[in-house]
Amino acid sequence: MNKRIISFLLAIVLCMGMATGCGNNDHTGTQTEGNEAGEQSVSAENVSDEKHLNVALFWVSTSVDPAMNYDGWVLSRVGAGETLVRLNMEAEPEACLADSWEQTDENTWVFHIREGVTFSNGKGVTAEACKNAIERAFTRNVRATEYFNPVSIEADEQTLTIRTQEPCGALLNNLCEPLFSIIDTEAKEETIAYAPVCTGPYIITEYVPDVKVELVKNENYWDGEPGLDSITVTQVADSDSRVLALQSEEVDLTNTVDNSSLELFRDESKYEIHETIGPRTNVVYMNRDNKFLSELAIRQAISYSIDRDTYAGLIGGEKGVGIYSTALACGEGITDTYTYDPEKAGEVLDAAGFTDTDGDGIREKDGEPIILDYYLAADHGSSDAAIIAQAIQSDVGKVGIQIHLVQTENMADIKDSRTFDLCSANDSTAPTADPEVFLIQHYLTGGAGNYTYYTDEKTDAMIRELSSTFGTEERQDKAREISQRILDDATCLYVSYITGNTVNTTKVKNVEQFPIDYYVITKDITME
Amino acid sequence: MRKRVSKQNPKRTRFIILLFLAVLLIGIACTGRFLAPFDPLEADFTVSLQKPGGLHICGTDKLGRDIFSRILCGAGTSFSLTFLMVTVTSLTGTVIGMTAGYLGGRTDTMIMRFTDILLAFPSSVFAIAVAGILGAGIFHTVMALSFVWWTKYARMSRGLVSAMRGKDFLCAARFSGVRGISMIRKYILPNIMPQMMIMATLDIGSMMMALAGLSFLGLAAQPPAPEWGYMLFESKQYMQTAPWMMIYPGLAILITVMIFNLLGDSVRDLLDPRRNN
Numbered sequence: 001m002n003k004r005i006i007s008f009l010l011a012i013v014l015c016m017g018m019a020t021g022c023g024n025n026d027h028t029g030t031q032t033e034g035n036e037a038g039e040q041s042v043s044a045e046n047v048s049d050e051k052h053l054n055v056a057l058f059w060v061s062t063s064v065d066p067a068m069n070y071d072g073w074v075l076s077r078v079g080a081g082e083t084l085v086r087l088n089m090e091a092e093p094e095a096c097l098a099d100s101w102e103q104t105d106e107n108t109w110v111f112h113i114r115e116g117v118t119f120s121n122g123k124g125v126t127a128e129a130c131k132n133a134i135e136r137a138f139t140r141n142v143r144a145t146e147y148f149n150p151v152s153i154e155a156d157e158q159t160l161t162i163r164t165q166e167p168c169g170a171l172l173n174n175l176c177e178p179l180f181s182i183i184d185t186e187a188k189e190e191t192i193a194y195a196p197v198c199t200g201p202y203i204i205t206e207y208v209p210d211v212k213v214e215l216v217k218n219e220n221y222w223d224g225e226p227g228l229d230s231i232t233v234t235q236v237a238d239s240d241s242r243v244l245a246l247q248s249e250e251v252d253l254t255n256t257v258d259n260s261s262l263e264l265f266r267d268e269s270k271y272e273i274h275e276t277i278g279p280r281t282n283v284v285y286m287n288r289d290n291k292f293l294s295e296l297a298i299r300q301a302i303s304y305s306i307d308r309d310t311y312a313g314l315i316g317g318e319k320g321v322g323i324y325s326t327a328l329a330c331g332e333g334i335t336d337t338y339t340y341d342p343e344k345a346g347e348v349l350d351a352a353g354f355t356d357t358d359g360d361g362i363r364e365k366d367g368e369p370i371i372l373d374y375y376l377a378a379d380h381g382s383s384d385a386a387i388i389a390q391a392i393q394s395d396v397g398k399v400g401i402q403i404h405l406v407q408t409e410n411m412a413d414i415k416d417s418r419t420f421d422l423c424s425a426n427d428s429t430a431p432t433a434d435p436e437v438f439l440i441q442h443y444l445t446g447g448a449g450n451y452t453y454y455t456d457e458k459t460d461a462m463i464r465e466l467s468s469t470f471g472t473e474e475r476q477d478k479a480r481e482i483s484q485r486i487l488d489d490a491t492c493l494y495v496s497y498i499t500g501n502t503v504n505t506t507k508v509k510n511v512e513q514f515p516i517d518y519y520v521i522t523k524d525i526t527m528e
Numbered sequence: 529m530r531k532r533v534s535k536q537n538p539k540r541t542r543f544i545i546l547l548f549l550a551v552l553l554i555g556i557a558c559t560g561r562f563l564a565p566f567d568p569l570e571a572d573f574t575v576s577l578q579k580p581g582g583l584h585i586c587g588t589d590k591l592g593r594d595i596f597s598r599i600l601c602g603a604g605t606s607f608s609l610t611f612l613m614v615t616v617t618s619l620t621g622t623v624i625g626m627t628a629g630y631l632g633g634r635t636d637t638m639i640m641r642f643t644d645i646l647l648a649f650p651s652s653v654f655a656i657a658v659a660g661i662l663g664a665g666i667f668h669t670v671m672a673l674s675f676v677w678w679t680k681y682a683r684m685s686r687g688l689v690s691a692m693r694g695k696d697f698l699c700a701a702r703f704s705g706v707r708g709i710s711m712i713r714k715y716i717l718p719n720i721m722p723q724m725m726i727m728a729t730l731d732i733g734s735m736m737m738a739l740a741g742l743s744f745l746g747l748a749a750q751p752p753a754p755e756w757g758y759m760l761f762e763s764k765q766y767m768q769t770a771p772w773m774m775i776y777p778g779l780a781i782l783i784t785v786m787i788f789n790l791l792g793d794s795v796r797d798l799l800d801p802r803r804n805n
Contacts, residue, residue, distance in 0.1 A: 240764050260577075260590070264767055310573045314590060376751075383765055388589055390752045394571035405751045407664055 015227035031032050050229045051527045053508065056254040057520070060381060062209045065194040066133075067140035073517075078213050078233050078519030079202040079226075081181035082236045084111055084130060084160075085172055091279075091327065091433035091515045093172045097182055097199060098160070099127060103319045106167040106468075107151070112156040117222040119184045120203040133183040134162075146437055146448070157186035167468040169475055173201075173434035178518050201226035201523035211235055227510065239383055246271075246503060252527070253348035253504040253511065255520060256382055259316030265503050270385035274513035277327045278500040281320055281432040282388055284374075284493035288453040292370050297352030298401070299490035302392075303338035305399045309393050310493055315384040317503030318497040322483040323429055323438070327515045330435050330479035337488050338369030345399040356400050363400035371402045372421040377411040379426035388495055389424060415451045423451070426498065433516060435479035441462045443486055456471035543794040549787050556600065557607035558607045564597035568754040587772035589762060591752075595773060600753035601779050605755045606784070609670060610736045617674055618728040621681025626712055626720070628682070630687025640686065643679045651676045652738060659747040669748040673738060684727060688720040722799040732793030733785040740781055756781050 057077060066072030066081055075081035084098040092248040098111040117125040131153045138144045149165040164171065174180075184197035191197070195204040201221045206214035215231040226320060234251070236242045242254045243261045257265070286293045286302070293299060296503045312319040324331035349355075353372060354363040362369040376389040386407075393403040403422065414420050429438045441449040443455075444463050487494070502513045502520065510524040556563070565583075574591035580587040586595040604708050628639040651673055653672070658672035692698060742748040743757030751758070756777045763773035 240767065243768075258765055259573075260766055260769055307573070314573065314576060386751060386762070387590055391571055391573070393752060394569070407746050407750055480668070 019112040030050060033300070038306060046483065046510075053228050053231045053253060053521075053525065053527060054251040055231060055233045055521065056236040056245050056251040057233055057362045058235070058237055058239070058242070058382075060210055060213055060233060064196060064204060064207055064213070065140075065193045066178055066181035066196065067137045067144075068182060068193075069141070070179075072181050074213070075181055075196065075198065076200075076518040077520040078204070078231070079523070080200040080204050080215060080216060081178055082181070082197070082199045083176050083178065085175050085179050087173070087176050087514070087516045087519070088432050089512065089514060091430075093176060093433075097130065097137035101172070103470075106470075107164045109162045109164075109171055111160040111162070113160060114222065114428075115158060117199055118200055118220050119197045120218050120220065121187075121197045122220060123184060123197075125182060125199055127158055127160040129184065130160050130182050131155040133182045134180050136183075136185050137179050138433045141179055142448075144179055147177060147179075147432070147439055147507050152436075167464070167470070169468065169470045170432065170434035170436045173432040174437065176432050176516075202228075202521065204232060221523065223523060226523045233519060233521075246505070249505065251506050253525075255500070255501065255502040255513075255517075256380060257501055257503050258382055258384065259314075259499075262316070262501065262503070268506075270506060271500070272504050272506060272508075272511065274502045274511055275499050276502075276515050277318060277325055277497055278428075278515045278517055279325050279327050279385060279433065280380075280383060280426060280428050280498040280500065280517065281323070282315070282317070282495040283320070283324055283425050283427050284388070284392065285415075285420070285423050285425060285452045286492060287418060287421055287423075287451070289418060290372065292372065293421060295352065296490060297348050297354070298370065300338065301345040301348045301354075301399060302401065303397055303490045303493060304341045304348065305401075306392050306395050306493060306495070307340045309340065311388055312392065315387055315496060317499045320494035320496045322478065322480075322487045322494055323443075323492075324435060324483055325429065325496070328430055328433065328435060328479075329476035330483060331497070333480060334484055334487065337484075338490065342395070342399055349400065354400070361397075361400060362402045369402065370400070371404060373406055374403045374422040374424075375408050375411065375414050375420040376424040377405050377408050379411070379424065382426065382498075384498075385424040385426070392493070392495075414451075418451060418453070420451075428517065429515070431518075434475065435483075436463070436466050436475070437467065439479070439482060443482070452491060454486070454489075456485075456489065459485055536658075539794065539797050543791075543798055546787060546794050548624065548789040551790050553603070553784055553787060554607060557603035560600035560603045564600045566594035566597040568593060568598040568601040569752050572581075577766065577773075580772050580776075582710075587770070588775040589770075589773050591765065593752075595759070595776050598759060599756070599776055602756045602759060602777070603756040603780070603784075605666075605749065605753065606736060606757075609666065609739055610732055612729050613670060613674055613677065613736055613739075614731050617678040618681050618724060618731070620674075621678035621683075621688065622685045622720070622724050624678070625682035625687075626684030626689050626716060629686040629693075630712060630716065632690075632693075636686070639682070643682050646676050646679045647683070649676050652741060655738075656743055656745070656747060659742070664747045665750060666748050666753075669739070669742050673735075673742075677735070681727065685720055685724060688723060689716055692716060692719060725800055726796040728790065729795045730789065732788040732792065736781070736785055736788070 004170065061071040061074040063071050064075045066075050072081060082096055084096060085093045086096040088094045097114055097117055099114040101109060101111045105110050113125060113127050113130055119125060134153055147191040148168045148171050151163045151165050154161040182199055183192060187197050194207045201218050202215035203218050204213055205216050217226045217229050221225045236245055239258045243257060243264060245251045246254050262273060265273055286299050288294045308319045318326060322331065322334040326332050349363055354365050356363045374389055378386045379385050389405050393405055396403055408414055409493045414423060431437065440463060441447045443450060443454050443459060445460050466475060469475050469478055500513055500517050502511055504511045507528050509526050509528065575588050576590055576591040578584055584594050586599065588594055624639060628636040645673040654676050655669050655672040659668055662668045698715060701711060739748055740757030743755050744761045746761060749755030749758040759777035760774060766773050
C-alpha cells in the first residue's frame with residue numbers, strides 16, 4: 001500500500017515537473033522579466049509590441065572583428081557592418097558610406113564620404129575614420145592585399161584619396177568586401193573583437209563566439225529607420241536543424257536550406273522562399289601533384305564522365321560549366337568543353353595507355369591502378385558535398401577510375417597541406433562580384449588558394465592584364481577568356497552553380513536574397 | 529517437480545525461437561550480397577528518392593540506390609564487425625581477468641588498476657577522440673572501441689576467479705598436482721564460461737548500437753558503404769521528405785538489436801544457475 005502511495009506521489013511530482021518545463025518557452029518574455037507582478041505585466045506588453053526577429057545562420061564566427069579572417073562577413077550579414085560602397089541586387093557597386101567617387105588617374109580614386117553619417121556611438125564618420133579602418137584591415141589580414149595594394153590613403157575632412165601601386169580595375173568592387181567595413185578604430189581591441197562600433201542599421205549588444213549575436217536597432221542610422229527593434233542571430237551549423245528550427249518557429253528566418261528541404265516551405269501562406277543564383281560554385285579540385293592527375297588525359301576523362309546536368313537536378317542550382325556562374329557576365333558564353341560522354345572518357349584513357357589489364361574494373365598503367373582519394377566535408381551549412389562525391393564516385397568508377405571517399409572535418413588543413421587527390425569545395429568565385437581576386441587566389445602560379453598546383457604562363461599573363469583593365473564589360477570579357485582557358489585544361493570539375501536561398505515565415509517582410517551572400521539582414525526587413 | 533518442468537519448457541522454447549531468429553539474421557547477413565536485387569553502390573539518378581513499392585520494396589535514396597539491397601548488404605558489415613569485436617574483446621578481457629584473478633598479488637593490482645583507468649573512458653567518447661586524431665574510418669573506430677571494451681570482461685572474470693579461490697575443488701586439483709594453464713583451462717574456465725557467454729551475448733546488441741551510432745556521426749563507415757548507421761545519417765536530411773530512407777534501416781537496427789538482447793536474456797535464464805534455482 002505504501003509503495004502505491006509513494007508511486008502516486010512520485011507520478012504527481014513528475015507531472016508537475018513536466019508541466020513546469022513545457023510551460024514558459026517564451027524567450028523574449030524571460031529577457032524582460034521583472035521582480036514584481038506589476039512589472040511583469042508591463043514588460044509583457046512591451047514585448048508584444050517589440051519587433052524582434054530570430055535568425056538562424058550556418059556560421060557565427062569566432063569574433064566579429066572585420067579584419068580577422070572572414071569574420072567581417074558575419075558582421076555584414078547581421079546588419080551591423082557597412083563599407084564605403086556596397087553591391088546591390090544586380091551585384092553592381094552602389095553608394096553606401098561614400099556617396100560619390102571619381103577616378104582621377106589609373107592609380108588614384110577619390111571618394112566623398114557621406115555627410116551626417118555617424119557611428120553607433122554618435123561619433124561622426126570622417127574620411128580619417130575610414131582611412132584608419134581600411135589601414136587596419138591591411139595591417140591585420142593578408143587577404144587585403146589580394147584586393148588592392150595602396151601606396152597611400154589620404155584623408156581630408158570628408159574626402160578620401162586612395163592611390164594604388166598598380167592600376168586596379170576592381171577597386172570599387174573590392175571595397176565592398178566586408179573586410180573593409182568602416183569601424184571606429186579608436187575603440188579598444190577587445191571591443192572591436194566582440195562588439196565593434198559600426199555604422200549599420202543594427203548594433204551588436206551581445207556576442208558569444210560561435211553561438212549567437214544579439215542586436216538592437218541603431219537609432220542614429222543614416223539611411224532611415226531600421227524595420228526591427230532587436231534581432232537574435234544564432235549559429236545553427238546543420239542544415240536539417242535550421243529547417244526544424246524554422247518549422248517549429250524557433251526562428252523566423254534562415255538561409256542556405258538544402259534543396260531537398262525547400263519542398264517543406266512551399267506553403268505560401270506560411271513561408272516565403274527567396275532564391276537567386278549567386279557566384280558560388282560547387283567545385284572539385286584535382287591536385288596535379290598526384291601522378292595520375294598530372295596527366296591531362298585522366299583529368300579529361302574524369303571531366304567527360306561526370307553528369308553535371310543530373311547532379312544539378314539532384315542538389316538544385318544550375319549545371320556548372322566554367323569557373324564563374326551565370327550570375328556574372330563572364331560566366332555566360334563559355335563553351336562546355338567536357339559535355340557528359342562516358343564513351344569519350346574511355347577513348348581518352350585508352351589512347352593515353354590506361355587500360356584494365358587484370359579485369360578488376362580499374363584501369364592501370366605500368367601495373368598501377370588509378371585509385372584516387374577524394375576528400376569531402378559539409379560546406380557552408382550544406383550537405384551537397386556528400387551527394388556530389390558519391391555521384392562522381394559512381395560515374396567515374398564506370399570508366400575505370402576508382403575513387404576512395406574520405407570524410408573530413410577540417411578541410412582547410414587538407415587543402416593547405418595539399419594532401420588530397422580530389423577535394424570538394426564551395427567557392428565564392430567572385431566575392432566582390434568582380435572576377436579578378438578569385439583568379440589571383442586560385443589560378444595564378446603560387447596563389448594562396450592555388451590548391452591544384454595549376455600553373456600556366458599564359459594564364460598568369462592574362463590575369464595580370466586583367467588587373468590593369470578598366471571598364472566592367474572589358475573586365476568580364478577578359479575573365480571569360482581566362483575561364484575558358486582554365487576549363488579547357490581540365491583543371492577542376494565545376495559541378496554546379498549554387499542557388500542561394502533565404503526562407504522566412506510570412507510574419508517577416510521585405511526579405512531579399514542578394515546574389516552576394518554577405519548581405520542578409522537589411523534595414524528594410526520588418527515584422528508584422 | 530511437475531511445476532519445475534513447466535517453468536523450464538517455456539524458457540527453452542523461447543531460447544530456441546530466438547536462436548532460430550538470430551541464426552536467420554546471421555544467415556541473411558552472410559548471404560545478403562547474393563540476395564540483394566540491386567547493386568547497393570550503383571547510383572541510378574533516374575529513380576532518385578522513389579517511394580517503397582514496385583521494384584524497390586523499401587524505396588530508393590537520393591542517388592537512386594535501392595534501400596532494401598543496401599540494408600541486406602549492410603547487415604554483413606554490421607554483423608561481421610560486431611561479432612569480430614565481441615569475440616576479440618570478450619576473449620582478451622576474459623584471459624586478462626582470469627590471469628589477474630588467478631595470480632593475485634601485485635600482478636592482480638597492476639592489471640586491475642590499468643583496467644580501472646580504461647574503464648574511466650566512456651567508450652564512444654574515446655572512439656570519437658581516436659577518430660578525431662587518426663581520422664574517421666571503420667578500422668580506427670573498431671580499434672578504439674576494442675581498446676576500452678574488453679575491460680568489463682576482465683573485471684567480471686577476475687571477480688569470478690577471485691570468488692573461486694579456496695574452493696574445495698580447486699584445492700583438490702592443486703593437491704593432485706594441477707598447476708598454471710592446466711588449472712585455468714580445466715577447472716577455472718569451464719566454471720566462468722557460462723557467465724562470460726551470457727555477458728558476450730548481451731553485449732552484441734550494445735556493440736551493434738555503438739558501431740551504428742559512430743557511423744551515424746560519420747566516424748565509422750564511410751560513404752558509400754552500405755552500413756545501417758551511416759544510412760540513418762544519410763536519411764537525416766530527408767527525414768520529412770523521404771521518411772522511408774530512415775524507417776527501414778532504423779527497423780533493421782531495432783529488430784536485430786532486440787533479437788540479440790532477448791537472446792542474451794534467454795541465454796542468461798538458461799545458463800545462470802542462481803536464476804534456475
